[in-house]
């Protein structure tokens with residue numbers, strides 16, 4: 001079984017790349033958020049346990065998250081391997097994953113880090129603007145209005161939600177990035193980390209990831225732009 005772990009900050013394009021790699025490599029894209037929602041929706045035993053925490057706004061403990069991932073690893077369509085997206089998020093989760101894979105005679109073959117500088121992440125994540133009258137959505141980077149601050153459709157004023165402001169985005173990243181760096185460190189130590197420049201166009205990032213996956217082994221690899 002081939003196990004690839006996707007690593008990247010919010011806004012780095014990790015989920016997009018995971019979906020593309022899944023198709024190109026013929027391995028299921030296992031996004032932990034989807035797993036969660038699905039378990040809760042289907043009201044599985046683990047879903048019910050997870051829900052007890054989610055209902056009171058608490059974090060679902062690693063023991064439950066890891067069991068969900070393990071169940072997914074044992075599904076028939078994962079026999080050839082998986083692309084994990086959104087898990088592991090912390091060093092303890094990465095260690096738990098190693099144990100779970102070890103019990104199945106497997107290991108993480110490559111941890112694929114889509115790296116984007118923090119200021120670029122802030123730029124990407126804080127670019128959302130909404131229109132006051134129709135709720136039309138714009139993005140400074142990917143879908144800018146013809147005239148800044150004005151809706152193309154109805155001419156009404158555009159505004160930013162607090163969540164989408166640069167200072168809010170920056171504060172959120174400061175919480176999210178340190179655990180991610182721990183995970184990167186974990187896989188660097190194991191010699192399976194592949195760092196790819198996420199600032200390139202989507203197709204170039206995909207090509208770099210596919211090249212890295214096609215040439216396994218060799219510690220401390222880094223795919224340059």
Ligand SMILES: [Zn+2]
Nearest residue numbers: 131134136151
């Ligand atoms: Zn509008």
